[in-house]
Amino acid sequence: MIKILFVEDTPHDAELASRELKRSGILHEYQRVDTEQNLRAAMEQFGPDLVLSDFSMPHFDGLSALKVVKQVQPDIPFIFVSGRIGEEMAIESLKLGASDYVIKTNLSRLASAVARVLEHVEQRDARRRVERELRELNHMFSTFMENMPGAAFIRDEQGRFVYANHALDTALGLQRGEAIGKRLDELFPRQIADRLQAGDQRVLDAGKALQIVELVACVHGETHWLSTKFPLVEGEKSVRIGGMAIDITERMKVEEELLLRNRAIEACVNPIVIVDVQMPDMPLIYVNGAFESITGYSREEAIGRNCRFLQGGDTEQPELEKLRAAIREQRPASVLLRNYHKDGTMFLNELYIAPVSEGQGGAVNHFVGVLYDVTQIKRYQEDLEHQANYDTLTGLANRNLLNERVQQALIHAQRYEQMLTIVFIDLDNFKLVNDSLGHGAGDELIATVGTRLQNCVRAGDTVARIGGDEFVLLLINQNMQSGVSHVMQRVQHEMIKPVMIRGQDIVVTCSMGIASYPTDGSDAESLLANADAAMYRAKSSGRNNFQFYEKEMNARTGQRLALEHDLWGALENDEFHLLYQPQIELASGRIIGVEALIRWGHPRRGLISPLDFIPMAEHNGLIIPIGNWVLQTACRQMCELLASGLPPLRVAVNLSARQLGEKDFISVIRRTLDATGIDPNCLELELTESMVMHNVEDIIGVLKALNAMKIQLSLDDFGTGFSSLAYLKRFPIDRLKIDQSFIFNCDSDPDDAVISQTIIALAHNLKIKVIAEGVERPEHLAFLKQNGCDEAQGYFIGQPLAFDELRSMLLAGQEA
Ligand SMILES: Nc1nc2c(ncn2[C@@H]2O[C@@H]3COP(=O)(O)O[C@H]4[C@@H](O)[C@H](n5cnc6c(=O)[nH]c(N)nc65)O[C@@H]4COP(=O)(O)O[C@H]3[C@H]2O)c(=O)[nH]1
Structure with a gap:
């Protein structure tokens, strides 16, 4: 339905035109105006689609109406419906914008004129719409493109x-x-x-x-x-x-950075893993190359699984709870875990984990973990800790650990009122083995001793090595002195078994000192010091034995230290002299030799026995210059006897183990012979069993060299040690000396008698002479003579004499 506005003064004409249009099927509604004012109002209120206008009216005219319409709404079609107008007027009206002109008297043309106009309007509107739409689209497009x-x-x-x-x-x-x-x-x-x-x-x-x-x-x-x-x-x-x-x-750039980071993570030598903590069972979603090579698991085997497969069946680990808590609380952590390679071997994993969140402050959806295989480092740490507490050579506790154990044991002993015993052990003549066979052999010996000591004690006891050849036993729960003695005997028994080192049987003995809590001390320091003092006592009373601590030993220790101090100056101050004890041939009763025995004339303490200072001198090395002095003095004085017109006399000089172990020992002897001019045959060197049984092969070499020089050799204290008869045969020994302990009761104790007899028979069998020492009574002499002993010495035969006394005695004997 279109709206038509008639500008017409005659209603009838308007109605006629309307009917004509209706008849032609143009549906419409219309209004009619005949003044300019009404036209303007209708244009605004009625909003016509078409204006049909008369040309001339009493109060208005068509051209003015056309102007008004074009002014108000230029697009509205305007058709004149009028009586005849002149051609000029018609052209003028079309110029002003009229769409058509229909003569009132021929209204049959009106419908087609209106239809054409409306069609034209429609086309125009459609074009305009398209243009507008295109404009809008273009605008939109260019806005889009520009923005x-x-x-x-x-x-x-x-x-x-x-x-x-x-x-x-x-x-x-x-x-x-x-x-x-x-x-x-x-x-x-x-x-x-x-x-x-x-x-x-x-x-x-x-x-x-x-x-x-x-x-x-x-x-x-x-x-x-x-x-x-x-x-x-x-x-x-x-x-x-x-x-x-x-x-x-x-x-x-970001991609390159990511790529670089990815490559860096891949190239990292430590295994790196990423876990998705939002997925059920928190599976691994990434593992790097190092993870594969270190654990042995491929990516395919690892990804999608929870990390716990690295623990194998070892799931009861204390640090695991720490790990779980850190994941729960979404915070970084480091834990030490026992993990397992694919082949089942264990490695210690120091694992660092850190949460990864989605942007800053976002939810934690992943954890990244870096694995460090610290197995080697931990082992090294353990080694270090072990080294701090254990002796590397023997694997025994060292001084550190011993102190700790003694402290603990003391606390325990105090609380439960138990006894606790410290045994200080020092090997006898260890230095000799070390010097003659080398440190390697010394080490082997120490290691063996360590093992043997360990076998002598119970599981809760401690064996420690606290110095070169010094060991300490910490015995707990030994509540009787007899029990301790039992352990000591076991130690002695174990010790004397020969040790095969570098093809040689070596025999070691040890001296042991014992101090117990609570009787001998209440703290670690004093117990150790007292055990040491007791050990020293054991050593100076003949080695290879043990000694329980006694109170006066401390005083002796003090004295000992003072004495040791003085010993350093004794040689320089000319405080030593030699006594000579005669030795006789039993068959003839003739003096055939003397034994040189050293004495120390201490300026304040008087005469000091060699038993009190020789062990000390052996310990601190002074035995070498002292021993040389003895050798030289004895040889020189024997030459003096010759010079006094006496016949050559053999002199026996005691050697210490350390002297024999000296590299230049043979040349020292040679120099002494040369310097004094003594006949080598008149010099006898006294060795002890324990000296020669260490390092047998080397000793045989030295003895053979001495033998070749025509020097006499005798084996002292025979029967007290552990001599191997097989070796005895190989030693170029001239004389065996039966120890005085067997002589003392040889006339009353059948055992001692048998021993003495056996030694004599044995020696003779080996074409070795026998000398008995400690002959104190006529019965001794009778026994020895009866059993074919070759020579003897002892208080009954002759006391040790000063050189001048000896000379006088010999000269007197010559005159007699
Ligand atoms: N009971 C008893 N004893 C007797 C008898 N006759 C002698 N004696 C003592 O027995 C010891 C014998 O010397 P030894 O066994 O070699 O034992 C010696 C020896 O091992 C060592 N010694 C002495 N002089 C030296 C030395 O110049 N160098 C070295 N390295 N050691 C020495 O000191 C040890 C003790 O020497 P001395 O005190 O002089 O003691 C000497 C001597 O005085 C007797 O009838 N009955």
């Missing part, structure tokens, strides 16, 4: 820009629109232009859209762009290239 962050462009076949959006101009640093009409080579360096042009060509050749990463020279230097280019087809031919490109330089 998009990426560069958009259209180029022709020559690479000339037909369209370039704002982003493109900005990126290239151009004025708005400056790119239009320019070729690529006018905007870019040749190389880049060629590359872009080649890209365009690829798209044209392909005839479809392509994505290309291109390098573009922008205001900020060369940047990477991801271009989507497509051919724009005109007719059959692709003549233009459309494209959109975004700057991906930053993205590429």
Whole structure:
């Protein structure tokens, strides 16, 4: 239904026209006005689609109406329906915008005129609508293109820009629109232009859209762009290239960084894992190469599983709870776990974990873990700890650990009122083994001794090595002295078993001192010191024995230290002298020799027995110069006897183990012989069993050299040690000396008698002479004579005499 406004003064005419239109099927409603004022009002209120106007009216006219309508709403079709008007008027009205002219008297044309006008209006409106829509679309499109962050462009076949959006101009640093009409080579360096042009060509050749990463020279230097280019087809031919490109330089940088980080994680020597803590059972979602090589599990085997497979069946680990708590509380942690390689071997894993959240303050969705195989480090630490507490050579406790154990044992002993015993053990003549066989052999010996000691004590006891050849036993729960004695005997028994070192049987003995809590001390320091004092006592009373601590030993220790101090000056101060004890041939009763016995005339303490200072001198090394002095003095004085007109007399000189072990011992002897001029046959060197049984092969060499020099050799204290008869045969010994302990009761104790008899028979069998010492009574003499002993010495035969006394006695004997 259209709205028609009649500008007509005659209602009847308006009605006629309306009917005519209705008859022709043009549905409408109408209003009629006949003044300008009403026309304006109706234009506004009624809003007609068409105005039909009379030309001349009493109060208004058609041309004025046309002007008003065109002024108010220029698009509304305006048709004159009037009586005849002149041709000029008609042209004028069409010029002013009238759409048609229908004569009232021929209203049959009105319907077609209105229809044509309306059709025209409709077409015009449709065109306008399309134009408007196109305009809007264009606006929208250009707004879109101008505001998009990426560069958009259209180029022709020559690479000339037909369209370039704002982003493109900005990126290239151009004025708005400056790119239009320019070729690529006018905007870019040749190389880049060629590359872009080649890209365009690829798209044209392909005839479809392509994505290309291109390098573009922008205001900020060369940047990477991801271009989507497509051919724009005109007719059959692709003549233009459309494209959109975004700057991906930053993205590429980020990608490169990510790639670098990824490569770094892959190249890391430590296993790195990532766990998804939001998935059920928190599976591994990443493991690096080091994880594979260290654990032996491949990625495929590891990913998707919970890390606990690395613990194998070893799931009761205290640190695991720490790990779980850290994951629960979403915080970093480090734990030490026992993990297992695929082959089942264990490794210690120092694991560091840290939560990874989604952005700052976001939820924790992953944990990253770095594994450190610290097995070696821990082992090294343990070794260090072990070294701090254990002796490397023997594996026994060292002084540190001993002190700790003694402290603990003391606390326990105090609380439960128990006894605790410290045994200080020092090997006899260890230095000799060390010096003659070398440190390697010494070490082997010490290690064996360590093992043997360990076998002598109970599980709760401690065996410690606290110095070169010094050991300490800490015996707990030994509540009787007899029990301790029992252990000591066991130790002695174990010790004397020969040790085979470098093909040689070596026999060691030891001296032991015992101090017990609570009787001999209440703290570790005093117990150790007292055990040491007791050990020293054991040593000086003949070695190879043990001694319980007695209170006066401390005083003796003090004296000993003072004495040792004085001993250093004794030689220089000429405080030593020799006594000579005669030795007789039993068959004839003739004095055939003397034994040189050293004495120390101490300026304050008087005469000191060699038993009190020789062990000390052996300990501190003074025995070497002292021993040399004895040798020289004895030889010199024997020559003096000769000079006094007496016949040559054999002198027996006691040797200490350390002297024999000296590398230049043979040359010392040779020099002494040369310096004094004594006949080597008149010099006898007294050795003890324990001296020669250490390091047998070397000793045999030394003895043979002495033998070749015609020096006499005798074996002292025979029967008290552990001599191997097999060796005795190999020693070039001239004389065996029966120890005085057997002589003392030889006339009353059948055992001692048998021993003495056996020694005599044995020696004679080996063509070795026998001398008995300690002959104190006539019964001794009778026994020895009866049993065929060759020689003897002792208080009954003759006391040790000063040199002058000896000379006088010998001279007197000569005269008699
Ligand atoms: N009960 C008893 N004893 C008798 C009798 N006749 C002698 N004696 C003592 O017995 C010891 C014998 O010397 P030894 O067994 O070699 O034992 C010696 C020897 O091993 C060592 N000694 C002495 N002089 C030297 C020396 O110049 N160098 C070295 N390295 N040791 C020496 O000191 C030890 C003790 O020497 P001395 O005190 O002089 O004691 C001497 C001597 O005085 C007797 O009838 N009955």
